[in-house]
Amino acid sequence: MDPSASLNRRDWIAGLQSGLALIEAFDDHNPRLTPSQAAARTGLTRTAARRHLLTLNALGYVATDGKAYWLAPRVLRLGASYFESGRVPRLVQPFLQRLTTSTEGPAYAYASVRDGDEIVYIARNGLHPGLNTGFVLGSRLPLTLTSAGLMLLSNSSDAELDAFLARYRTRVFTPQTITSVARLRLEVVRARAQGYAVLEQQLQPGMRGVAVLLRDQSDKAVGALSLTMPIGTASARQEVARVVPTLQETAQALRRLL
Numbered sequence: 001m002d003p004s005a006s007l008n009r010r011d012w013i014a015g016l017q018s019g020l021a022l023i024e025a026f027d028d029h030n031p032r033l034t035p036s037q038a039a040a041r042t043g044l045t046r047t048a049a050r051r052h053l054l055t056l057n058a059l060g061y062v063a064t065d066g067k068a069y070w071l072a073p074r075v076l077r078l079g080a081s082y083f084e085s086g087r088v089p090r091l092v093q094p095f096l097q098r099l100t101t102s103t104e105g106p107a108y109a110y111a112s113v114r115d116g117d118e119i120v121y122i123a124r125n126g127l128h129p130g131l132n133t134g135f136v137l138g139s140r141l142p143l144t145l146t147s148a149g150l151m152l153l154s155n156s157s158d159a160e161l162d163a164f165l166a167r168y169r170t171r172v173f174t175p176q177t178i179t180s181v182a183r184l185r186l187e188v189v190r191a192r193a194q195g196y197a198v199l200e201q202q203l204q205p206g207m208r209g210v211a212v213l214l215r216d217q218s219d220k221a222v223g224a225l226s227l228t229m230p231i232g233t234a235s236a237r238q239e240v241a242r243v244v245p246t247l248q249e250t251a252q253a254l255r256r257l258l
Contacts, residue, residue, distance in 0.1 A: 014102055014163075017050075022052050022196035023061065023075060032068040079138050088113070088222060090124045090212075091257055095250050096125035099227065099228040102246055110135070111214065113222070114152040117143055117164065122223070138233055142171055142236040147209035155193035155213060155221040161188060176201035196244050198236050206231050208239060212247045216258035225251050 007218070025033060025041040033041070035050035042049060053069045056062045060074040083089050092111040099109040108126035112119040118140045143149030143164075153161065170179045178184055191197035200208045211226035225247050229239070 018042065018048065019052050019056060020069075020194070022049065022056065023078075026071050027186045032070045034068050038069070051224065064124060069083040075246070083137060086122065088214075088258065092123045092223075092225075093125070095168045095227075095254055096123055099246065099250055100126045103227060103229070103243060105229065105232070107227050107243075110148065110226045112146075112152075112226065113223050114143065114149075115140070117168075119143055119146055119149045119152060119224070142204070144168065144178065145171070145173065145202045146226070147199045147211035150187055150197035150199060151211045151213050151224045151226075152221065153188045155196070156188075161185070173203050173207050174201050176205070178202065196240065196247070200231060200236065200242060208236065210239060210243050210247065212244065214251050214252050214258075215255050217255060222258060225254075 021042045022038055025038055030037070030041065036046050036051060038044070038053060039046045039049035044052070053062060053064070057064050057069065060072055062069045063072045064070075066205075089112070096109040096111060103109075110121050111123040112121050114120075121135050121137055121139045124137060125228045126133070141149065143153050153164065156164065165181050165185060168181065168184070168187060168198055170177070172179060178187065180255075187197070187199070187236075191232065195212065202209075207228060208231045209226055209228045211224050213221045214223040214225050216222050227243050227247065229243075234242070
């Protein structure tokens with residue numbers, strides 16, 4: 001869908017769209033781009049890509065050696081502005097601290113939101129020596145690989161879920177990563193019916209995630225709350241009985257503030 005379709009064309013600034021597209025063109029597989037490579041990744045002409053990169057360089061958002069370009073630290077200001085001004089990240093942080101305090105044993109607590117086909121972690125709490133996991137603020141992951149992602153998918157209509165699964169492309173991280181579209185649909189439907197999601201060893205062996213939806217006062221889903229912990233000797237059913245009530249109580253307490 002053309003993002004400009006929701007806005008009057010007279011108000012649309014194509015140059016801003018192109019500049020942001022160029023910033024998003026850099027990733028772990030493409031940390032450095034020439035104007036030609038940037039043009040290929042954004043659909044711009046080489047000339048237009050070069051001019052935009054030169055402008056971004058002058059503004060301090062990219063650096064260059066005269067041939068290739070790469071993101072500069074200043075680009076972090078864009079994400080930092082969200083965390084500093086966003087209402088949800090500021091509100092949930094103390095509640096995540098209570099979650100990890102009330103959870104026996106090592107665990108990370110997260111708040112996440114959906115952005116397209118990914119989740120983005122907007123708040124977290126937990127620091128446990130020897131617990132080899134933990135994602136930094138702003139980390140992005142495919143929806144299907146996390147319990148929080150399943151919960152956010154469960155909030156989709158059947159038509160939206162069908163469209164997502166039709167375009168879904170499997171990314172395998174462990175031998176347990178779910179690759180079957182039918183199995184993914186089953187997990188999403190189950191999460192929708194029971195009000196929580198449990199996923200094990202999708203990103204890292206030996207780890208389990210449990211999540212619930214985070215809703216505001218108008219009942220709109222604004223994100224998800226989740227706990228990530230070692231599987232250990234407890235069964236998934238035992239862990240659900242232990243942590244889901246706490247997650248639900250936390251989500252309910254936050255709902256009154258959102």
